[in-house]
Amino acid sequence: MIIIETFQVYGETYPYEWIRFDEETRLWYMGRVTCTGSVAYGGTCQCISHDPEEEWIVGREEVKQILQDLLDKGQAFDLSEEEIESLNSPSLEDKVMEKLALRGFSPEHWKEELEDWLSSSYKIGLNPLPALRKVLGGDILVLFKHQDDYSFFSLEEGEEALVVTLDSDDCTVDVEFIEE
Numbered sequence: 001m002i003i004i005e006t007f008q009v010y011g012e013t014y015p016y017e018w019i020r021f022d023e024e025t026r027l028w029y030m031g032r033v034t035c036t037g038s039v040a041y042g043g044t045c046q047c048i049s050h051d052p053e054e055e056w057i058v059g060r061e062e063v064k065q066i067l068q069d070l071l072d073k074g075q076a077f078d079l080s081e082e083e084i085e086s087l088n089s090p091s092l093e094d095k096v097m098e099k100l101a102l103r104g105f106s107p108e109h110w111k112e113e114l115e116d117w118l119s120s121s122y123k124i125g126l127n128p129l130p131a132l133r134k135v136l137g138g139d140i141l142v143l144f145k146h147q148d149d150y151s152f153f154s155l156e157e158g159e160e161a162l163v164v165t166l167d168s169d170d171c172t173v174d175v176e177f178i179e180e
């Protein structure tokens with residue numbers, strides 16, 4: 001956890017704002033204490049009708065900006081190997097998942113949700129790929145293929161792509177990642 005701000009209760013120092021990398025979901029979260037009077041922070045509030053803290057997903061670019069701001073303020077931070085790898089060389093899957101999670105897709109079931117979204121669009125005769133490419137941004141290559149199309153995708157060496165495979169019979173969709 002990287003502490004951004006702290007606050008004090010009875011001489012004890014607690015994190016007030018933070019960012020953290022979640023190894024399960026492979027996403028970054030920003031958090032903030034919303035009840036500084038909480039028993040969790042040395043106060044007396046039981047936090048019955050509210051949460052003592054809140055967290056939300058932040059993108060890697062935003063995390064880097066926050067770290068830059070800390071650097072500018074001369075504040076030290078410590079990054080684990082996993083955190084460095086996540087910021088420095090995220091996999092294509094991590095990048096896609098982050099973009100979708102920021103749009104409200106579930107971090108655990110984003111792939112099924114994406115396939116359902118694409119499949120529903122095809123079922124009513126709409127092409128969802130322009131919208132998907134817009135959501136993912138220009139640096140993520142999205143390729144389309146039909147179920148029985150075995151033609152070769154000519155990717156450059158080291159190039160990666162998200163492949164959307166459509167089964168024309170029942171409009172089911174399969175999403176996978178390929179790398180040359």
Ligand SMILES: [Zn+2]
Pocket residue numbers: 035037038045046047048050051052
């Ligand atoms: Zn409270």
